[in-house]
Amino acid sequence: MGEQACACEEKYKEIEEAIGEYKGDRSALIPLLQKTQRLFGYVPRAVQVKIAEELGIPLTDVYGTVTFYSFFSLKPKGKYNIQCCNGTACYVRGAPKVIERFEKELGIKAGDTTDDGKYSLQVVRCLGACGLSPTIMVNQDTHARMKPDKVPEVLKKYV
Amino acid sequence: MALVTLTIDGKKVEIEEGATVLEAARKAGIDIPTLCFLEDINEIGACRMCVVEVKGTKALQAACVYPVSNGLEVHTNTPLVRASRRLTLELLLSNHPYECPTCIRNLNCELQALAEKLGIREVRVPGIREEFKVDDSTPSIVRDPNKCILCRRCVAVCEQIQGIKAVAPMNRGFKSVVTTAFQQPMADVSCVLCGQCTLVCPVGALYEHDDIDKVWKALADPDKHVIVQTAPATRVTVGEMFGMEPGTISTGKMVAALRRLGFNPVFDTDFAADLTILEEGSELIERLEHGGKLPLITSCSPGWIKFIEHFYPDLLDHLSTCKSPQQMFGAIAKTYYAQKVGVDPSKIVVVSIMPCTAKKFECRRPEMNSSGFQDVDYVLTTREFGRMVKQAGIDWNSLPEEEYDDPLGVSTGAGAIFGATGGVMEAALRTAYELVTGKTLERLDYNEVRGLEGIKEATVDFDGLQVKVAVAHTLSNARKILDRVKAGEVNYHFIEIMACPGGCLGGGGQPIPTNTEIRKKRMAAIYEVDKNMPLRKSHENPAVKMLYEEFLGKPLSHKSHELLHTHYTPRPKY
Ligand code: SF4
Ligand code: SF4
Ligand code: SF4
Ligand code: FES
Numbered sequence: 001m002g003e004q005a006c007a008c009e010e011k012y013k014e015i016e017e018a019i020g021e022y023k024g025d026r027s028a029l030i031p032l033l034q035k036t037q038r039l040f041g042y043v044p045r046a047v048q049v050k051i052a053e054e055l056g057i058p059l060t061d062v063y064g065t066v067t068f069y070s071f072f073s074l075k076p077k078g079k080y081n082i083q084c085c086n087g088t089a090c091y092v093r094g095a096p097k098v099i100e101r102f103e104k105e106l107g108i109k110a111g112d113t114t115d116d117g118k119y120s121l122q123v124v125r126c127l128g129a130c131g132l133s134p135t136i137m138v139n140q141d142t143h144a145r146m147k148p149d150k151v152p153e154v155l156k157k158y159v
Numbered sequence: 160m161a162l163v164t165l166t167i168d169g170k171k172v173e174i175e176e177g178a179t180v181l182e183a184a185r186k187a188g189i190d191i192p193t194l195c196f197l198e199d200i201n202e203i204g205a206c207r208m209c210v211v212e213v214k215g216t217k218a219l220q221a222a223c224v225y226p227v228s229n230g231l232e233v234h235t236n237t238p239l240v241r242a243s244r245r246l247t248l249e250l251l252l253s254n255h256p257y258e259c260p261t262c263i264r265n266l267n268c269e270l271q272a273l274a275e276k277l278g279i280r281e282v283r284v285p286g287i288r289e290e291f292k293v294d295d296s297t298p299s300i301v302r303d304p305n306k307c308i309l310c311r312r313c314v315a316v317c318e319q320i321q322g323i324k325a326v327a328p329m330n331r332g333f334k335s336v337v338t339t340a341f342q343q344p345m346a347d348v349s350c351v352l353c354g355q356c357t358l359v360c361p362v363g364a365l366y367e368h369d370d371i372d373k374v375w376k377a378l379a380d381p382d383k384h385v386i387v388q389t390a391p392a393t394r395v396t397v398g399e400m401f402g403m404e405p406g407t408i409s410t411g412k413m414v415a416a417l418r419r420l421g422f423n424p425v426f427d428t429d430f431a432a433d434l435t436i437l438e439e440g441s442e443l444i445e446r447l448e449h450g451g452k453l454p455l456i457t458s459c460s461p462g463w464i465k466f467i468e469h470f471y472p473d474l475l476d477h478l479s480t481c482k483s484p485q486q487m488f489g490a491i492a493k494t495y496y497a498q499k500v501g502v503d504p505s506k507i508v509v510v511s512i513m514p515c516t517a518k519k520f521e522c523r524r525p526e527m528n529s530s531g532f533q534d535v536d537y538v539l540t541t542r543e544f545g546r547m548v549k550q551a552g553i554d555w556n557s558l559p560e561e562e563y564d565d566p567l568g569v570s571t572g573a574g575a576i577f578g579a580t581g582g583v584m585e586a587a588l589r590t591a592y593e594l595v596t597g598k599t600l601e602r603l604d605y606n607e608v609r610g611l612e613g614i615k616e617a618t619v620d621f622d623g624l625q626v627k628v629a630v631a632h633t634l635s636n637a638r639k640i641l642d643r644v645k646a647g648e649v650n651y652h653f654i655e656i657m658a659c660p661g662g663c664l665g666g667g668g669q670p671i672p673t674n675t676e677i678r679k680k681r682m683a684a685i686y687e688v689d690k691n692m693p694l695r696k697s698h699e700n701p702a703v704k705m706l707y708e709e710f711l712g713k714p715l716s717h718k719s720h721e722l723l724h725t726h727y728t729p730r731p732k733y
Contacts, residue, residue: 045341048340049733058323058325058327058340059348060326061324064327064328064329064340067330067331068331
């Protein structure tokens, strides 16, 4: 679920070595999580367990920290990363309704990734395309003048 | 320590330096409402229920964390204070489900009581509510985050007292929730089901899994022979469910209430506690004499057992193989007792009244069926038993004092003290001394192992043989002892460990509130029960002697091993 077998044994090795250097040292929690986030683009569950074990702290402390700071994410970005602009121009012209529709269609909240790992939904400040508002981007493609009803159509293009 | 003088609402109060305004106010008889505050455990100033005005400071201050100082001038009942407390409470209520009439904490809920005290008649803030799933995945504890007010008392208890922190605050802002890592069901994490969190939760967000209806059903079934056992620590606490003073001994009333509920016969776990001592005492002697694994560690407390299985699986062979008294009782009830009265064991239903939520888990462990059936069918906590009595419309105060039935209701003072930290050790020493030395023990009270100190140690002289023992209660203290054992820093022969503070008398299934003050009173009552018993050594229990003569043979016999001993299962830490 979500966490596909990673083609990244290298990364695991690297992070395990880093964790190993901080055995029993609680204060290493945040730096290690930051390193993990940079390395993987998210903080895999297996790494969280490893950190808890090696630092000798409860798993709730690790998971609590990961969910407290927005810098960390629990799931890898989906195959399609949907960024919905909610800057002033987009907001005034109905971006919240568009976001809501995406949430409904995908069954996830903004900031999350679908369980099949296909779509991530993000709300961003400004995509710099205010003339075309409300604007969204799916990976590198821009979709302008979005309306809630156009959401299913857009999603159909990315399967 | 130096004294400081301050004034609260115009009243002069003298108190030691380092105290808080809340303590000073309580000393002066001034009531400041609190919610997140839990003495010595959770003093984090989070809920802001206890705010007061302190002259010279701009903002209102949380009395539970504000330190006293000389000349401090505090006001606890000003318009600003009242308005602030009101708003705090209204905010809490704004996203709280109004389910009081059907809530397990109805009439014993701190949130509800505060709303009444502050006279909240309307909530002016619109609430946004997240819906959470109720977690009923374990046989012991239910977690309903919908009612959680994020006071963190459970987190503090689980972390500081039990050294586990199975639950903690996750996310931030409106999405904050107290839950497990990865929001897993409680059954899938290393929670030991001790229930200490249910004792401190101010509301109905953490509570015991309720088995009352199953017991009513069994009692109503004419095909069933429903018998009951009562744990040592329940007789000194159950009265609190009916407004009696903590420390009241209610053995006779409890027996009478159980008969009126329809249990017949009414037996006593104290009997099985005596039996445990014969088995465990013999196991200790055997390990001492034949170079077995030492230290031997007691195995009566199921929260402790689950703890060592999760966190110290490499030390499992130190555990006594004895089942807990509750489980020994079940196995004997469905074999020996069944034969004796000629009842088909498949028709016997064994119910336990226990101070403990972890006992609900214990009785469902797959290995606890040596009679050929599940040895103990249902466990009710002291709280559930109290509720059952109320449901039946029984008037507690007018109940007479009645006696337990024979033979599994016969017990000694040694069985009774199993309910307090140090009690299993003391009971074991009373018997082991006489078995080893062949002499009569003159002084029965082992005061060195009594009391609320976290870790107690003693060296006991068995006629030249120096036996080193230690006693720990709470799992954070268990951790300390185990780490020392692992590091080879100590050479104890025998260790008693109980999961809950104070032992079973402070168990997670006991009446709410349970705090240090109340624990002390219950403890005094337990030793009073012991003192008043005609027999105070387990090996003198005539019913236990008869059980060995008629059925088991001798301690550690083949049959004993089959019925009264068990094995353990390593479990993952996370
Ligand atoms: S937790 Fe308290 S306030 Fe909330 S529903 Fe239950 S009794 Fe009522
Ligand atoms: S039952 Fe015990 S171990 Fe489990 S969460 Fe509550 S306090 Fe912690
Ligand atoms: S579950 Fe109970 S004790 Fe724990 S934070 Fe919520 S209200 Fe407080
Ligand atoms: S009781 Fe003082 S802040 Fe909660």
